[in-house]
Amino acid sequence: MIIVYISIALVVGSLIYxxxxxxxxFKETKPTLNRISATTARMQAKTEQITSETDKLSVTQKEIQSDVQFKKQSVQETIQAVKQTPKPIKQLWDATKGKRHTRVFR
Incomplete structure (x- = not known):
């Protein structure tokens, strides 16, 4: 019976230990866990900041693309207008040139 009491005392001692x-x-690992949690929080904040900046950059990129497209279209329209200009100028020149010859100087 003494062996049973010694066994129970040994089990109780083991549980206490x-x-x-x-x-x-737990006390030794608590500071490490706190540092890990703080690092994780900083990483999450940086990730959210990067995501926000990426979204802003995407919006800015779309605005720039739209602006470039608008300006490209404006330049193309101007080029087309300039290409069409020589015909009326030539006609005006020919008309003016022809009138000079038909004029009579007195």
């Missing part, structure tokens, strides 16, 4: 070791380990 287990609880003591668990508390000690």
């Amino acid at each position: 287990l609880a003591f070791s668990a508390v000690k380990t």
Whole structure:
């Protein structure tokens, strides 16, 4: 019977030692876990900041593309207008040139 009491005392002692070791380990790892949590929070904040900046850049890129397209179209329209200009000028020149010859100087 004494062996049973010694076994029970040994089991109780082991459980007490287990609880003591668990508390000690928890206290030792708590600062590390806090540092990891803080690092994770900073990384999450940076990730959100990068995502926000990416969204802003996408919007800016679309605005720039739209502006470039508008300006390209304006330049093309101007070029077309300039290409059409020589015909009326030539006609005006010919008409003016022809009138000079038909004029009589007195």
